[in-house]
Amino acid sequence: MSGTQYIPHIIYSTALTSISMHLLWQRKTADEDRARIKAQTSILQDLIEQLRSGKPISDEEITRSRNLARIHGEGKQPLDKERTNIGWMDVLWGRKTPADLGVSDEWERKDLEQIRKEIEAEH
Secondary structure (H helix, E strand, O other), rough: OOOHHHHHHHHHHHHHHHHHHHHHHHHHHHHHHHHHHHHHHHHHHHHHHHHHHHHOOOHHHHHHHHHHOOOOOOOOOOHHOOOOOOOHHHHHOOOOOOOOOOOOOOOHHHHEEEHHHHHHOOO
């Protein structure tokens, strides 16, 4: 029972590591977002300067600049709607597959039927 005295320290260190990793991930995501927005702003400002200067710009160049400045995944469904809800039970015990829920696929059903027929033929 000498190992039980270390359980709180293990829990604290796990929680601290988890929070640290989460904050690091958040920081990297924010940095990536900031860089992407800065690049989009730069592209659009260059396009504005070219249009204001009165230089002739081809439609291809305008379209190319707009596509470069377009937000990645624009027009698609947001990620939050694509995700399914994951509960703590799924996190701890794993997600249930349709086979775990009692829905077996066709091949398993055929295999079980074949085994059942073989057992009945033996008796």
